Amino acid sequence: xxxxxxxxxxxxxxxxxxxxxxxxxxxxxxxxxxxxxxxxxxxxxxxxxxxxxxxxxxxxxxxxxxxxxxxxxxxxxxxxxxxxxxxxxxxxxxxxxxxxxxxxxxxxxxxxxxxxxxxxxx
Amino acid sequence: xxxxxxxxxxxxxxxxxxxxxxxxxxxxxxxxxxxxxxxxxxxxxxxxxxxxxxxxxxxxxxxxxxxxxxxxxxxxxxxxxxxxxxxxxxxxxxxxxxxxxxxxxxxxxxxxxxxxxxxxxxxxxxxxxxxxxxxxxxxxxxxxxxxxxxxxxxxxxxxxxxxxxxxxxxxx
Numbered sequence: 001x002x003x004x005x006x007x008x009x010x011x012x013x014x015x016x017x018x019x020x021x022x023x024x025x026x027x028x029x030x031x032x033x034x035x036x037x038x039x040x041x042x043x044x045x046x047x048x049x050x051x052x053x054x055x056x057x058x059x060x061x062x063x064x065x066x067x068x069x070x071x072x073x074x075x076x077x078x079x080x081x082x083x084x085x086x087x088x089x090x091x092x093x094x095x096x097x098x099x100x101x102x103x104x105x106x107x108x109x110x111x112x113x114x115x116x117x118x119x120x121x122x
Numbered sequence: 123x124x125x126x127x128x129x130x131x132x133x134x135x136x137x138x139x140x141x142x143x144x145x146x147x148x149x150x151x152x153x154x155x156x157x158x159x160x161x162x163x164x165x166x167x168x169x170x171x172x173x174x175x176x177x178x179x180x181x182x183x184x185x186x187x188x189x190x191x192x193x194x195x196x197x198x199x200x201x202x203x204x205x206x207x208x209x210x211x212x213x214x215x216x217x218x219x220x221x222x223x224x225x226x227x228x229x230x231x232x233x234x235x236x237x238x239x240x241x242x243x244x245x246x247x248x249x250x251x252x253x254x255x256x257x258x259x260x261x262x263x264x265x266x267x268x269x270x271x272x273x274x275x276x277x278x279x280x281x282x283x284x285x286x287x288x289x290x291x292x293x294x
Contacts, residue, residue, distance in 0.1 A: 037207075065258065088238050088292040090204075090269040097258040105260075112291075119287025120260055 001104045004056035006068060007121070008049045010075075012112035016049025020075050024055050027065035037067055061101040068107060069093045076113050089116045096120075164170070167192050169220040174276060174294070179233050180226040180256065181270065181277045183240070185217050189253070189284040193221025198243040201227050204267065209239055226277075235273045240266040240281075248285050255285050266290050 004024075008017040021044050043051045055068070056100040069091060076087050094107055106121035174182060185194035202209035215223040221254045227240075245262035248255060261283075268290070270277055278293035 017158065036197075063258070065262075085271050087271070088268050089290075090267040091267050092267050095265060096260050097256075097262065099256040099258050099260065115289065115291030117287070117289040 002058040002061045002102055003054045004061070004066065004098070004105045004107065005054050006051065006106070008045050008070060008072075009108065009110045010049075010112070011110045011115070011117075013079075016045070016047065017072070017075060017111065018045055018047045018049060020045045020049075021071040022051070023056070023067075023069040023071070025067040025069075028066070038083040059102075061098055063098055063101060065095060065097050067093060067095045068109070070109050070111070072111050082113055086113045088114045092116045092118075094118045169193060172220075172222075174278060177276055179230055179274055179276055181228040181233055181238075181279065183215075183225045184278065184280045185219070185221045185242070186280065186282045187221075187247075187284075188282050189248070190251070193217070193219065193291045194247060194283070195221065197247040199223070199244075200241040202239050202241070203234075204237045204239040223241055233273045233277075235270050236266065237269050240268075240279070240282065241286075242266065242283070244283060244285070244288075249257065253285060260286055261288070264288060268292075 005021065008020050008022075009015070010017040021042055023042050024040045025072065026034055027036045027039055029036040035114075043053070046052055056066070070093075071091050073087060073091050074087065076082050077084060089111060092109070092111070094109065096105065096107060098105055104122075108121045109117060110117040168290075183199065185197050185199070186192075187194040194217055198214060199213045199217065200214045203212055204210075211291075213227070215225075215227065217223055242264040244264045245255075245259050248259070264283070266279070266281060268279065276294075279290060280293040281288060281290045
């Protein structure tokens with residue numbers, strides 16, 4: 001298995017975070033003016049906090065820089081019992097590299113209104 | 123037990139007795155042949171926790187290197203105001219030996235409510251310490267996005283990281 005996958009967990013409630021939009025982009029260029037990211041696709045997490053299809057299929061994996069933006073603000077705002085004033089993380093973004101296309105990159109995201117964690121998972 | 127040779131990792135198993143010994147003399151601070159500023163490795167850990175309770179509105183950062191088990195000294199961080207994908211640079215800071223910049227990132231009137239991004243130069247940090255990593259590394263420049271909602275409050279931003287992951291949260 002190669003490619004990219006993710007899993008979004010709501011560690012505040014101890015359950016998967018469903019219905020979160022994730023924007024997946026690839027770095028196309030970088031100059032002194034800044035970076036150019038190209039949006040590849042937007043997906044939404046299912047009831048298990050995962051995406052129905054891989055973020056990036058094995059056949060499409062290439063060495064490069066990638067980005068996942070997790071739109072958790074709406075999720076927290078719509079969640080019963082969450083005060084907007086307590087939402088500290090702000091639609092967090094994870095930028096990471098595929099350095100070996102033969103490997104799989106599982107990039108989980110654990111979140112609560114006031115905290116964020118990501119890591120190379122498995 | 124030879125306390126002078128204890129590492130920080132073994133310190134956690136000592137419980138209250140170890141904590142009391144550390145408070146009294148600091149003899150349990152990280153030691154060992156691998157810790158040397160000259161070799162680019164983190165220095166022995168001798169800093170104590172800092173409480174900011176009661177201080178005025180400010181944004182402070184504390185960077186912890188969970189790979190070496192030390193504060194992250196000498197990490198470059200770019201603070202910016204963020205509107206969508208547009209960043210307006212505010213300042214660039216470098217963390218000191220205790221993992222904190224010398225000054226708060228923002229204080230008082232400079233602390234505005236809204237969205238911010240702090241870019242950590244994590245790849246450069248580990249490269250400077252001679253950590254062998256893939257090229258390109260999994261994590262290089264790490265964006266930390268957060269929102270100040272009440273500028274009248276004190277905001278502490280701890281960031282815990284390794285070459286393979288990181289956490290941040292609203293601290294105290």
